[in-house]
Amino acid sequence: MKKMHHLQIEAGxxxxxxxxxxxxxxxxxxxxxxENPRLIAQSREYITYTGKYKGLMVSVTSTGMGCPSAAIALxxxxxxxxxxxxxxxxxxxxxxxxxxxxxxxxTSAVRLEGTSVEYIPIEFPAVADIDVVAALIRATQEKxxxxxxxxxxxHDAFYKGSIFADPDFLKRxxxxxxxxxxxxENESSALxxxxxxxxxxxxxxxxxxxxxxxxxxxxxxxxxxxxFHQMTDLxxxxxxxxxxx
Amino acid sequence: MEQVQYHIKCKKGEVNKAVLLPGDIERAxxxxxxxxxxxxxxxENREFHIYNGSYEDKPVAxxxxxxxxxxxxxxxxxxxxxxCKYFIRVGxxxxxxxxxxxxxxxxxxxxxxGDGASKEYIPIEYPAVADYRVVTALRNRTKKKNTDYGLxxxxxxxxxxxxxxxxxxxxxxxxxxxxxxxxxxxxxxSSILFIIGSLRKIQVxxxxxxAGNLITGKKNTKDELQKSVDEAITIAAGALVDLQEExxxxx
Numbered sequence: 001m002k003k004m005h006h007l008q009i010e011a012g013x014x015x016x017x018x019x020x021x022x023x024x025x026x027x028x029x030x031x032x033x034x035e036n037p038r039l040i041a042q043s044r045e046y047i048t049y050t051g052k053y054k055g056l057m058v059s060v061t062s063t064g065m066g067c068p069s070a071a072i073a074l075x076x077x078x079x080x081x082x083x084x085x086x087x088x089x090x091x092x093x094x095x096x097x098x099x100x101x102x103x104x105x106x107t108s109a110v111r112l113e114g115t116s117v118e119y120i121p122i123e124f125p126a127v128a129d130i131d132v133v134a135a136l137i138r139a140t141q142e143k144x145x146x147x148x149x150x151x152x153x154x155h156d157a158f159y160k161g162s163i164f165a166d167p168d169f170l171k172r173x174x175x176x177x178x179x180x181x182x183x184x185e186n187e188s189s190a191l192x193x194x195x196x197x198x199x200x201x202x203x204x205x206x207x208x209x210x211x212x213x214x215x216x217x218x219x220x221x222x223x224x225x226x227x228f229h230q231m232t233d234l235x236x237x238x239x240x241x242x243x244x245x
Numbered sequence: 246m247e248q249v250q251y252h253i254k255c256k257k258g259e260v261n262k263a264v265l266l267p268g269d270i271e272r273a274x275x276x277x278x279x280x281x282x283x284x285x286x287x288x289e290n291r292e293f294h295i296y297n298g299s300y301e302d303k304p305v306a307x308x309x310x311x312x313x314x315x316x317x318x319x320x321x322x323x324x325x326x327x328x329c330k331y332f333i334r335v336g337x338x339x340x341x342x343x344x345x346x347x348x349x350x351x352x353x354x355x356x357x358x359g360d361g362a363s364k365e366y367i368p369i370e371y372p373a374v375a376d377y378r379v380v381t382a383l384r385n386r387t388k389k390k391n392t393d394y395g396l397x398x399x400x401x402x403x404x405x406x407x408x409x410x411x412x413x414x415x416x417x418x419x420x421x422x423x424x425x426x427x428x429x430x431x432x433x434x435s436s437i438l439f440i441i442g443s444l445r446k447i448q449v450x451x452x453x454x455x456a457g458n459l460i461t462g463k464k465n466t467k468d469e470l471q472k473s474v475d476e477a478i479t480i481a482a483g484a485l486v487d488l489q490e491e492x493x494x495x496x
Contacts, residue, residue: 101474108355108374120426125355125372125398130380137377151372151443179444196398197426 004076007061008028008041009048014244015057016083017239019232020073022090022187024062026228030088031060033232045069053236056243063087066156067115067190074194074202084201084242086132086235087191090224091183091206092162093213094176100218101227103147103234104182104206105136109189110153116193127196131245132203135238137143142237145230150182152206154189163215173212183208201242209214248490250323253308254290261297261304263331263485264324265478266317267368268434270294272336273309276478281305292316300482303489312336313403313436314362321438325445331488332442333379333481338432338475339409340455341424342395346447347458347465348473348481350394351429353451356436359402363440373401373436374443376489379450382484389483392476397429399453401436410457420459430455448488452477 001010009035019030027047034051041048045064061077063070077085082083091104098104109126111117116126133149140147153176159165161173161184165203170177173184188204195202207227210217218224249256267273273294277284281298288295292311297376299305308324310317321332338351356373358364363373380396387394400423406412407432408420420431435451442449454473457464465473 107377108372110372111370121422122369122430123358124426125357125374125375127355127372129396130354130377130396133377134381149377151374176367179371180446181371199427 002082006044007015007046007048007076008043008073009080011080013040013081014048014050014059014077014080016081017056017058018077018082018085019060019235020063020085020087021060022063022065027060027062027226029228030115030232033236048075054240056239058236058239063187066186067113067154070187071115071190071194074191077187078198078200082200084239085131087187087204088231088235089185090209091185093183093208094173094181094208095212096200098148098182098208098211100208100211100216102208103140103145103231104123104152104208105133105147105149106152106188106204107133107149109192110151110181111189112153112155113189114156115190119193119197124193126192128192128203129195130244132201132238136203136205136234138241139234139237145171148182151181152188153181153184154186155184163210163212165215170212205234209230250326251346252291252319252466253293253295253323255295255327257327259287260295260327260329261306261325262329262401263305263489264329265307265481266310266320266332266334268310268312268336270309273307278306280478280482293320303486305482305485306332310434313433314360314401317434318362318437318441321441325447330447331485332438332447333484334435334438335477335481336432336449336453338399338430338453340430340459341420342429343460345429345455347463348469349455350387350392350473350477351399351453351455352380352387352394352396353399353435353453354380354396355398356439357398357400357423357428358436359400360436361403362437366440366444373439375439375450376442376448378488379448379484381451382487383450385481385487386480386483387492390476390480392410395429397427399435400431401433402431410459410462412422424460431459440450450480
């Protein structure tokens with residue numbers, strides 16, 4: 001069987017349901033939630049594990065940072081048989097009512113990146129799959145957790161749009177703050193766009209690790225990891241619900 | 246906002262807060278008089294015909310938008326100014342998918358922003374996305390009827406005589422890129438309605454009936470089309486009922 005060019009995985013080695021963190025360092029943490037997790041491949045920023053969750057074959061593959069590497073991961077995962085994929089990651093909040101550690105479930109994303117424009121003109125909307133959005137919302141509600149649901153923004157230049165960017169970053173972000181964009185991250189718009197074009201289901205679940213307005217930030221991995229465990233549980237429950245429907 | 250709105254000639258409290266938005270004036274009259282109980286004609290000004298009424302014992306309204314995003318934006322802005330909150334566009338479209346035949350129902354999750362008006366509101370990278378609660382309400386009502394439907398992204402644009410079976414030149418070539426991308430259909434108002442929905446935090450969705458298929462050239466007879474439009478109207482009115490009940494449960 002042919003190995004995918006970057007991911008070094010083969011068709012059949014992954015489940016139809018895949019979790020996609022940005023950071024390869026978080027794959028093992030997510031794989032802890034699988035029964036019998038198996039390391040499938042490790043290549044560049046891409047690490048893949050496959051295991052089972054309540055009888056369902058599931059995988060985790062990191063995307064690396066940014067839409068160029070995320071698009072490669074998604075394309076190769078689809079070629080290897082993935083049908084339903086959820087990005088799981090961190091984000092910087094753009095609204096005052098979003099606290100650090102809060103969960104965000106995007107319905108769609110501003111396409112402020114270069115990758116998706118190579119696929120389809122910019123007027124095409126980057127929309128998350130509505131079944132994935134509904135399953136993630138249901139999973140949070142079943143655990144009595146709150147989430148923020150709405151539009152996020154995906155962009156390419158971290159040092160132009162983050163609390164570590166040059167000081168006038170808020171001026172550049174004002175248009176998105178005013179248009180009720182919940183938060184900023186780096187991968188979802190290309191994932192949503194490509195997902196729609198390839199007819200697979202793609203969604204995202206994020207946690208706010210910074211707020212651009214209050215300039216507060218969580219740096220401590222020990223504070224972030226428990227939230228990642230929580231989000232992994234939500235993702236896997238969402239997969240299970242979708243499988244049953 | 247106590248003042249009378251410039252185009253729709255209504256003020257706060259005069260239009261029920263859950264509104265159907267057909268493009269066609271005559272369709273607004275049809276919905277107001279044939280589908281609503283205790284129907285009352287509120288306004289007839291320019292392309293805006295507004296009726297209040299009740300559906301399944303809930304207050305609802307209908308307002309025509311006219312053709313195109315320019316007048317649709319005026320309608321939804323002014324209705325929002327006077328307190329309206331739930332909007333469902335119900336209209337016809339041209340199918341771009343070989344799987345969607347004339348008479349089939351389409352529920353939009355998002356729209357290609359091929360229009361001019363939405364660019365005045367917010368940069369083009371911003372997504373025209375339907376409110377997920379409205380999409381869910383429309384799906385639930387459609388499922389209850391056991392009706393098949395298409396679900397996905399549609400294309401909104403401004404120039405009918407560039408992208409329709411009546412268009413000049415090779416319209417199939419112009420729409421090919423969108424058909425290939427899995428865009429289900431073409432119409433003229435949803436993108437601006439979705440954009441204003443996100444900007445003003447109101448709930449907006451769209452349900453459409455394919456009047457014809459731009460790729461296969463298939464068309465519906467007028468009677469067949471009317472039957473599907475009637476079904477879309479009852480689904481949309483039912484969704485407006487469910488959306489209001491959902492809010493009441495939260496309070």
